[in-house]
Amino acid sequence: MSRNKRRADAVGDALLAISSVKKTKVENKEEALPKLPRPQNVITEEERPDSVENIHPFLKEKLETLPSCPGVYLMRDERHRVIYVGKSACLKNRVRSYFHSKNLTEKTRWMVSLVRNFDIITVNTEMEALILENVLIKKHRPYFNILFRDDKSYPYLELTTFEKYPRLRIVRSNGKLRGTCFGPYAGEAMSVKRTKSTVQKLFKLRPCQEKLDKKRERPCLYYHINLCTAPCTGYVSAQEYTSQVEKAAKFLSGHTSKLAAQLRQEIAEQAALLNYEECAKLRDTLQSLEILDQKQQILLQSDLDEDYISLAYDQGRSICAAVVRQVREGKLQGQQNFVLEVRLDNQHEADLADFIQRYYSENGRPPALIAVETEPSNKELLQTWLSEMAKRKVKFEQPQRGEKKQILLGTKENAKRFLDDELHAPSQRELRQEALSELKDALNLPHTPWRMECYDISNIQGKFSVGSMVVFEHGLPHRSHYRKFKIKGMDEPNDFAMMSQVLERRLSHLCQNKRNLQDNNTDNLAKEDVSLDSTPDLIIVDGGLGQLGAAQAILEKLGLDKSIALAGLAKRQEEIFLPGRQTSILLPLNSKAYNLVTHLRNEAHRFAITFHRNLRGKGMLHSVLADIPGLGPKYIKLLRTHFTDLAALN
Known part of the structure; x- marks a missing residue:
């Protein structure tokens, strides 16, 4: 990630934080749950049906043909979004239980009521299903799976x-x-x-x-x-x-003790060889290491590596704090705190298993022992998976007394304290939600714009013309969904026509695949593109009424003007123009919505001009010899070596 990208993200979040006021603690988090949707997989309160008694006829047919083998299932809603990913040793029994069981919790009934389709992926073993489930959760970020709050990517x-x-x-x-x-x-x-x-x-x-x-x-x-x-x-x-x-x-x-022992041995070996200069270097390293080692708290008289994991829930069990204490060679190495959003009424054991799976898949090699309060669900399967990852035996332990019990109790207290701090202070996610709500009210949108796309054009007198598509989901840049467009067939500067071409190419892909899916014509689907296959809630074009009119014409041509909101953002006074509205909208300069839309527009401009500069740089180095058919790089190099200048070559 470049320095400019990091700076852009930091500025955006900082502006949101500066304009925020400290929130009071929400007494009932259960009621606030539907207002905390995930990017791309957003379920609003209005979409929540009252019951799940009526199963869609299409689903009844699929349920009858489910195989009795291990695999992974993906639940999808009416907009084909993945809202839940799960695994099972027997797909037939597990998936059917969602639709036939009468003992589902309220949140699970809510999830099932939104399901309009599901996909299954069969595998050979339950271990393969566990690994595949983890990969798919990270890929789709489903709304109803346990995920890290605030969408942080930890260093x-x-x-x-x-x-x-x-x-x-x-x-x-x-x-x-x-x-x-x-x-x-x-x-x-x-x-x-x-x-x-x-x-x-x-x-x-x-x-x-x-x-x-x-x-x-x-x-x-x-x-x-x-x-x-x-x-x-x-x-x-x-x-x-x-x-x-x-x-x-x-x-x-x-492993500082092992490292110190190795350094002492090397010092002795170098001293025997009379290599005193190398001895001095090793001695300095050892002394620095010992100084650092003295600062670490000794918790256990053991040389084993251990992790202590504890979860703490809020009153409504919608927010969960997870704390991992890392003890290496008996010394406290560090502590990591995470906030999770709990979508379903799972048992503590299931939430613990989900967190362990997610944590170690991103954290890498687990220690030999993991101390927990209760055994996670699928304990044996998790131990096998972790052992294969660590390439040695890994086991779970529930300490009942002694030093390990005290460490686990301390971990629990830290989890409760961390959760309390989080509930009293607004998170970055909540600040972004406020910005999106402000934008929805300011533009009079029918629903919150969870997915926003911004388009910009960059060129020099019509040369090296490019367009950029930048995507923000839930108020955050979704860089894997950014797209670049080379403008085709235009050599004259015409921002309106270029904007029309970019939007038509992007939205035509969406419309074509939607029609083919409705007709079950999967053979003629365009090349799969997760970004271009996603429907935006709001499109913002960089420019005034001219760019807005060009974009509106494309939306009307493709029949999307009723389903996708559109706005234009002019740079001079940061005015927002809407179709059919004579006057512009000026957002307050200190508002979160203003900071959000300007961040989005600046990111689109940066992305477009970077692509334009890259093309222009390559174009400056382009040789006319490369345009001659049959002349490859080797012959071009020979010609340049033989002929000293262009006149001699002519």
Whole structure:
């Protein structure tokens, strides 16, 4: 993620926070639940039916053909959104129980009443179903599954072990990373930076981002200020650098005692070889490590790695705080706090199992022992899955007395305290909800615009013309749904026509797939695109009445003008124009809605101009020789080498 992107997100959230006032504690969270929808999978109070007695005829037929094997099921609503993902050892019994059982809780009946279709994916074993369920929950973020509140992406430290000379970097997600991850660091962002800085000073891993394909003649500044051993110049061998990486990994894993013992052994070996300079370096590292080690609280007289997990609920059981205490080699390594939103009336054991599955799938290798208050559901299956992930045996334990019981009780108290703090202070999610509600009222929209799309055009006198589509869901940028468009067939500057082309290409894809789905004509579906297949609640175009008119014409042409709200945002005075309205709307400068729409527009502008600059840069380097049919890169290089200038070539 670039610095500009991070800055844009930070500014947006900061502006929302500045304009907020501290909320009073909500006494009954159960009543507030329908007002806390997730991005893209939003269920409003108006959509909640009173009963689930009438099963859709289409579903009755599908229920009769369910297989009796392990698998995963995805519940979908009338807008084809995934609202729940679950797994089962027997799909037939599990899925049918939702529609035939009379003992469903109120929230589960609510979820089932919204189901209009479901998909199943069969697998060979229950373990495969568990893994697939976790992948699908992270992909679709269903409304009724337990998910982390506030949509935070917690920072991790990643050792890029896939590189010849690994480096340590801060990342925001470990789902698609190939290296070894440590974290998440759920506290202040500065804590992960301090940890990275400490590792850098102790073990001198290279901080640069160079590929190191070729050997450099001399080292960079990091070597001269003693923060790198300069593998780029060969000052350190690959074997020696690997040792540095292994020591850093032990430190980050909390195995400081083992690392200290290794350093003492290396000091003795180097002293026997009379290599006193290397001894001094190892001694300094050991001393720094011992100083850090003294600051850690000793909880257990044990060298085992353990995690202590506790959950605490609010009065309505709609909000849950989860606390994980990490004890490594008997010392408290850290504590991580999470707030979860509970959609269904599950038992404590089921919520605990869901959290453990989600936490360790993102956190990486689990410890040998996980201490909990009650056994999670599917305990044996979870232990098998965690053991395979850790490549050693992992077990759950319920401490009844002694030191471990005291640590678990302390974890429980911290969970209650953290939950109380969260209930008294407005979360970033609640601030964004206020912004969306303000925008809904200001624009007189029929419902809250959970998915907003903003479009902008960028060009220079009609050259290198591009369009951008930026998506905000629940008030947050959804970058995987951003799309770029190259303007086709236009060499003259015409922002109105370009805006029309971009919107027509984007919305035609949506309309085509909707018609094919209604006709059950799956063979003619356009290429699957999660972003383009999603229906926006509000489209904002960057510009005034001209751009708004062009966009309105496209919506009317495709028959979407009644289902998708439209607005234009002019830059000069940040005026908002609506179709059929003569006067513009000026949002208060200190309002959350103003900060939200300007953040959305600025993000669309940034995305468009970045794409335009990239195209323009490539165009400047484009050779006319490349346009000659049959002339490849090798022959172009030979021609440039042989002919000194363009005149000689002609």
